[in-house]
Amino acid sequence: MKSLEALGNVLTTDVLVVGGGMAGIPAAIAARESGAEVLIVDKAYTGLAGQSPRGGNGIVALKKGADLDKYCEYISTQVGRYLNDQKALRNYAEHVYPTIEKLDEWGVELTKHEDGSFGYFDLPVGPWWMMGINLYCADNMRKTAEKKGVRLQNHVNITDLLKENGRVVGAVGFDIISGDFCIFRAKTVILACGANNFRATRMFTNSGEGNSLAFNAGAQVRNAEFVFLEVAAAKTGETLHGAQMFVFNQDGENVWDKYVDWPAQDVCAEMILGMAREYREGRGPLYIDLSKLSEAMKVVAGDIHNPIVGGLRRQFPDKISWVTRLEEREKEVFGGLGDKPEAKFALHGNAGFVRVDQNFRTTVPGLYSVGLDTGNGSAIFGSAPQPAGRRGGPFMYCPTTGRIGGMSAAEESKGMDVVDATADQVEALREHAYASLGHSGKIGPREMFDRIQAAALPLEFFIIRSGKNLNKAIGALEDMRQEIRSDLTAKDYHELKLCHEAETMALCTEIVLKAALTHTESRDFHYREDYPKQDNKSWLKWVIAEKSGDGIGIATEDVPIGEYPYRPAEA
C-alpha cells in the first residue's frame, strides 16, 4: 500500500482547526489549554484573515450576573421565534461572560473604565449591552495561541475531510502558493471557516467551506433557509450600523417606523420586506438620513474624532486609524457619503448551517464546528439568520462557541490514537482538489460566481419567495452542478482556490433554496408569498439537509418544544 507521505506533505496533531479567525483561534487556545496538541490551518493568514480584522463596531455582551432567564426568554420568543434549541441557548448564555474574561486574558482589547473594569454601552432594545473591541483582536489572540504552542499552517486551502469507519480522521488541501498537496491527520477536527457570504457584500468574503466540508462528510445541516439581508449605502456597498432606523422614502416617510411592529434591535425581516415594497410601489430610491442618528446610536457608532461620543471605537488606535483611512479614501474618490446616501439591500449572508449540539459536535463523529459556520445550525438563535439577530452578536458568538467546541474536542481526543485514512481515499480526494486545473477552459471561476449570483440571488429567492420562483432557481443551480464538475477551469492555484469557492457557493445556495422550498410558512427572514403567515401549529420544525447520493436530501424534525421553558400559545 502507498504511504501517505508519498501522496503529499503530512502533518499530525490531536485537534485540527480549519479556519484561524474569530472562532478558530479561541477554539485552538481552549483546546491547547485543555492539554491537546493543536494545529490551525488557514487558506490565508491566521489572525488577519477572515472577517474579524474588518469588523467595524462592537460586541454584544452579557454582564457578570446578567439575568439569563430574561435573555433566553427574549431570544427564544422574539429573536428566534421558537426555532431555538433552548438548552443550547442556555448553555451558550452561561459561557458568554467567562469568554469575555478569557478574551481579556488572551490579549483582546475591550472597552474599559479607568479602574480597569469592563466598559459597557447601554442599548435601546434587548437585555444585553455593547462593548468596543479592537480591530486586530483575532491577531492578538493568534500571538497568544502561538505562545501557548498552537502550530499554524497558513495559505493552505482545505478541500475535503478524511474519514475512516464513519469517523473524521483529518483533512486534505493544497498550498495556494506552491500548489503542494497537504494531508492532515487528527483525532478531532473543528471547522471554523466563517460561513457563506455569497460574495454579495463588500468585505464579507467567506464562501462557506465549513458548510460544504461538513455536508460532504455526511454531516447534517439545519435552519439553512434563513439568510440575513442588510441595509447598505449604494455607493460603497457597505453596511452602516444604526442606519436602519433612518431610512426614508421619497415621500419622507420613515420606513422602519412604517413596517417594524415589534421590539427589534437591528435590521429585521420586516424592515427589508418594507424596503422592497417601497421600491416596488415606486417610492424609491430610499435614502438614509444620517443627521437623524439618535443620541443612543451616536454613542455606539458615533464620530470617532469626538472624545465624548467616540463610542465603541474611541479606545482603539488600530480601529481609529483604519476607519479614518476608509473615510479619507471615500472623500478623495467620490466626496464621501454625504448626509443622505442612497440605501439599498445587501445580501449579507453569514449563512452557516452546520448542525451541532450544545458542545458543538456535528452529527459525524470526530467532527466539530464553531463560529459562524454554525450560526444557523446550532439553532441557538432559532430563526435569526445571524447570531443574536443583531450586529455585535457574531463577535460574541464566535469566541464563545469556539471555546466550548475547543474544550469538547480536546476532551474527546484524550486517550485516542490517530487513525490513518486509506491511500485510496487520499488519492481520490487529491484528484478532487486539483480537478479544475485539468479542465478545458470553458468557464472560469469569476464567470461562475456571476452566473450563480444571477441565477439564484435576486431578492425573490432570498426574501420574497414562492414555490414557483424557488423551483426556477433550484433548476438553474442543478444544471450548473455538472458544469462545475466538468468545465470549471483554473489557470493557477489562486484560481483553483476560487474554483473551490464557486463549488461551495453553488452547493450552499442550493441547500438554502431547497430548505426554503420545504418550509411552507413564513418566519423571520424566510418569507413565502404563497404561505405568508407564521404557523406555530404545524411549523415548530427544523428543516434538516443531508447528503443523499449525489444530491441533497431534505427532511423536517419537530423542535422538542415540550422540553423547553418558552413555548408559543399554540404549542
Place this chain on the structure above:
Amino acid sequence: MERVERIIIDEEKCIGCRLCVKSCPVDVLRFDETKKKAVGAYPQECEWCLICEEHCPKDCLRVQPKIPTPVFEFIR
C-alpha cells in the same frame, strides 16, 4: 464583480517586508521572490478593505476603489 480600479505599489519604496501580503484575506497580493517586492497579483478579488495599506510600514501601497462599488442588484 470587480470592486477596485487598480492597486499601486511603489517599488522604489517597498522594502519587501510582506506585511501587506499577510494581511490580505483573499490572496490579492503576492510576493515576487526575484524582485523581493509585493505585487498586486489578483486585483479582481480586492474588496478595498485597506487593511494591507494599514500594515505597510513605508506607505507605498495604494488601492484605488471603483465607485460606485458594484452592489449586487436585488431588485428586478
